[in-house]
Amino acid sequence: MDFRERVAVVTAAGGLGCGRVIARRLAREGCRVVVAEVRADHGERTAADIHEFGGDARFAAVDVGRRGDVERMVAETVATEGRVDILVNNAQGYTPLVPLEEKTDEMLARSLDTGLWATFWSMQAVFPHMRAQHFGRIINFCSLNGVTGAWYSVDYNATKEGIRGLTRSAAREWGQHNITVNAIAPGAASEGYRAWADRNPDQARAAEQTIPLRRMGDPEEDLGGVALFLASDDGAYITGHTLFADGRPHGHGVAAAPVDPSRRSRPLRGGRAPHLTSRTACVTKPQVPVGTVERARHHRLRVRPPVGAAAGRGRDADTRPGQRPRRGHRRRRRAVGRQATSRPLRPPGVPVHPRRRGVRPRRRGR
Numbered sequence: 001m002d003f004r005e006r007v008a009v010v011t012a013a014g015g016l017g018c019g020r021v022i023a024r025r026l027a028r029e030g031c032r033v034v035v036a037e038v039r040a041d042h043g044e045r046t047a048a049d050i051h052e053f054g055g056d057a058r059f060a061a062v063d064v065g066r067r068g069d070v071e072r073m074v075a076e077t078v079a080t081e082g083r084v085d086i087l088v089n090n091a092q093g094y095t096p097l098v099p100l101e102e103k104t105d106e107m108l109a110r111s112l113d114t115g116l117w118a119t120f121w122s123m124q125a126v127f128p129h130m131r132a133q134h135f136g137r138i139i140n141f142c143s144l145n146g147v148t149g150a151w152y153s154v155d156y157n158a159t160k161e162g163i164r165g166l167t168r169s170a171a172r173e174w175g176q177h178n179i180t181v182n183a184i185a186p187g188a189a190s191e192g193y194r195a196w197a198d199r200n201p202d203q204a205r206a207a208e209q210t211i212p213l214r215r216m217g218d219p220e221e222d223l224g225g226v227a228l229f230l231a232s233d234d235g236a237y238i239t240g241h242t243l244f245a246d247g248r249p250h251g252h253g254v255a256a257a258p259v260d261p262s263r264r265s266r267p268l269r270g271g272r273a274p275h276l277t278s279r280t281a282c283v284t285k286p287q288v289p290v291g292t293v294e295r296a297r298h299h300r301l302r303v304r305p306p307v308g309a310a311a312g313r314g315r316d317a318d319t320r321p322g323q324r325p326r327r328g329h330r331r332r333r334r335a336v337g338r339q340a341t342s343r344p345l346r347p348p349g350v351p352v353h354p355r356r357r358g359v360r361p362r363r364r365g366r
């Protein structure tokens, strides 16, 4: 795609986060960019940055939480540039991090207005133009917080998951007009993130430790290219997708880190893997490898001795392969069995010896 023919609107492009980076990257490719920003000085700053390297940018004062502003932003873009090809819904207003029961209506309204409603209004506003030109690239911003249900940000989480729903629905309905709609869930040390990290240094450090790549993303290095890809011909066959650009693997289920990875337990051969579910290592084969029992005990598993045909013959679990069974090994094994488990040592089907039952055996000849 020749970006020099394209016009892009990027909301919240005045901050020091993803919006500004995306606006600059698109402008570098030759795109004409509308820097939509609520803070005029910041919006002007980004536009000036772009002019510096010879790019084409125009600042538009927009509060995305107001429908009138959003519609005006799109109408003015079409009036001055003649078209709108790329829409990046990056803006988001934030609220205090407090528990769900303390969130107020105003907080929820702010999150929704600047996030879900803003995205919805701007998408509706650009649609007729994109449909008419049979081309459109819409990139929305969501968050891993919404997916995981992060603490103390229920309004934000609900907003971001709403945006993902909106993204999928629009992708289905508007694909026929060659409009792709995708969402990026970033992880970037933006202005907003840095402000939070300064206030909560321990939490920020702990959060960064959970990232397999062990660093927070850099908006410039890690995010700009992602948006560019979705806007380009290379991303033309991707729609309704959430692209997590945050240095983590994503999937369903829990991936809990081991407390001490150096003490990783290995599955027992001839038994069950102790780290799975059971607290009992069932050593059912007479020839179990050396160390199995020790390993099971190390993991505080109850060791059940061999039963059935395996009991009473072959090597003991503690005996090395090729070694003769030591004397008294059966007695020891029984002792371990009695101590460790209430299960009888008698193999099934073998009658209990009368003495064990407390019955005196009848003497022969009587």
Ligand SMILES: NC(=O)c1ccc[n+]([C@@H]2O[C@H](COP(=O)([O-])OP(=O)(O)OC[C@H]3O[C@@H](n4cnc5c(N)ncnc54)[C@H](O)[C@@H]3O)[C@@H](O)[C@H]2O)c1
Binding pocket: 011, 012, 013, 014, 015, 016, 017, 018, 019, 036, 037, 038, 039, 062, 063, 064, 065, 089, 090, 091, 092, 093, 094, 114, 141, 142, 143, 144, 145, 185, 186, 187, 188, 189, 190, 191, 192, 193
């Ligand atoms: N940075 C991250 O790690 C991260 C993680 C998950 C999701 N996100 C999402 O990615 C997007 C970009 O995040 P960021 O951290 O780069 O941005 P940021 O937090 O640094 O900046 C947010 C921007 O939104 C603008 N804004 C706020 N209210 C506005 C309004 N009513 N009208 C217009 N602009 C308004 C602010 O002026 C600011 O420039 C946001 O939607 C954010 O929720 C970011």
